[in-house]
Amino acid sequence: MSETDGQDLMEENTRVPRLGEIGLENFPPYLMNRIMGRYNAVLRDEMAHLGLTTPKMRTLAVLSVIDGILIRELAIYAVVETSTLSRALDALERDGMVRRVSDKEDSRAVRIHLTEKGRETHEMLWPHLAGVYRQMFKGISDAEQRAFVATLQTILKNVRKHPI
Known part of the structure; x- marks a missing residue:
């Protein structure tokens, strides 16, 4: 959040409660970090x-949905720093799971494509991803899930820096 964003928030609300008043269990960023931490930890062994x-x-995962994406867009969708993504792409390419192709319209740009081996690897992991997803939403109705996803999409629009 920039200084201006913080100032806007302070102007909208004359008094913002302190974290201790809100409590960690009522602070969405904390809850989201804990959830994603558990999600990644549960999948770590299978990965x-x-x-x-x-x-x-x-x-x-991103390439299984949006194949042939530009590297800069892949970094945004995968929520990975560019330097970390570069190392991951080097390893995935070395393992035969992705291939890089120069963009036809901009020779400086590179598109990443999933290979058959990459698709097969993702398909092997998918049942585990889906299982963790089902566990996360156990006891939550379809309507509550849709409302939750809609809320997350609105939050993402409020905080994102990129149009995607």
Whole structure:
């Protein structure tokens, strides 16, 4: 958050409660970090078994939906720093899971494509991803899930820096 964003927030609310008043269990950023930390921890063993790290897994997941994406866009969708993504792509390419192709319209730009091996690896991991997803939403109705996702999409629009 920039200084201006913080000032805007202070102007909208004359008194913002302190974290101690809100409590960690009522502070959404804390809850989201804990949830994603558990999500990644639960998947870590299966990812390691497939030779994947979290950045590699996120890369394969994004490419399974949006193949041939530009590297700069892949970094945004995979929520991975560019330097970390670069190392992950080097390893995935070395392992035959992705291939780089120069963009036809901009020779400086590179698109990343999922290979058959990369797709197969993602398909092996998918049942584990889906299982953790089901566990996360156990006891939550379809309507509550849709409302939750809609809220997350609105939050993302409020905080994002990129149009994607």
